[in-house]
């Protein structure tokens with residue numbers, strides 16, 4: 285498919301997402317790109333997304349490698365374009381919290397999406413507001429399958445995700461399944477209600493959050509503004525024992541969700557103030573070259589890597605100290621520190637050591 289890259293819609297820890305126009309149809313797409321040699325996660329995501337087809341999951345439109353005009357070879361995942369941003373954007377736009385009717389609508393859509401992907405044998409592993417996008421009719425769709433995996437209890441796999449949304453068993457690096465997604469749904473409801481993920485210190489100190497969730501028996505604080513029904517729903521999501529958590533299907537039948545009618549979608553045009561209204565909106569599109577220059581400069585920014593290197597050392601040492609102090613066995617953490625939010629953990633054991641350069645070149649370590 286022929287397409288032209290436009291402006292950046294969002295940057296994650298694994299890739300950058302651009303708006304793009306199709307040459308033959310003038311449709312707008314979202315294209316998630318990373319350099320081919322760093323695209324392992326993106327290729328996995330494309331494979332999983334290509335196997336899914338649901339109104340509650342962002343649509344797959346293809347994938348391809350491309351040599352850009354600056355010679356860089358990129359891997360590109362082509363997706364349905366979601367013009368109203370993410371749930372996190374929607375919450376921020378609404379003054380830092382959504383009212384309960386909107387929370388009900390989006391939670392229902394997320395759970396329907398999860399029910400669907402579970403029926404296909406897939407778990408998401410990184411449910412959070414910024415991974416749920418609002419599509420053309422204002423409906424919530426699950427996106428970012430970069431951490432997702434096939435459900436296979438026999439197969440011990442890497443634990444992934446975002447500390448503030450991690451279930452206790454994930455924080456301990458033990459296992460990650462559908463139940464862990466459900467915990468993350470609870471955290472996402474808290475994010476929608478309050479404008480922030482649970483654990484107020486999470487951004488500054490993800491390590492202590494992992495420790496509190498994994499080892500100290502804590503659960504996130506329930507927002508006091510929510511109704512009793514909503515709080516009861518959250519309690520069913522946030523059971524510390526994974527097997528006690530309600531399933532997506534049970535939660536869809538909880539009174540918090542099943543007694544309320546669907547509301548009309550709220551389309552807040554503010555989300556799209558910088559998005560294209562049509563492909564002829566030339567002011568909108570930044571040239572491909574300009575975007576590529578930005579990307580290249582970013583990739584070559586050694587000083588940023590140095591900062592990350594020292595922070596990474598500091599975090600991994602701290603979680604090691606916390607675990608030793610508590611005489612606890614647990615995961616070894618590989619942290620992406622610049623955007624600390626995403627981490628990849630190795631469960632099987634050996635403490636990762638080596639220079640940052642060695643770490644980022646290692647197959648098992650996730651880095652940006």
Ligand SMILES: Nc1ncnc2c1ncn2[C@@H]1O[C@H](COP(=O)(O)OP(=O)(O)OP(=O)(O)O)[C@@H](O)[C@H]1O
Nearest residue numbers: 293294295296297298299301314364365366428430
């Ligand atoms: N289909 C889409 N339509 C519109 N915007 C999108 C779409 N997909 C992603 N985005 C935007 O791009 C951002 C980054 O996308 P995504 O979360 O898939 O990247 P990532 O590198 O996997 O991120 P993470 O750090 O969460 O792992 C999103 O938060 C969102 O703002």
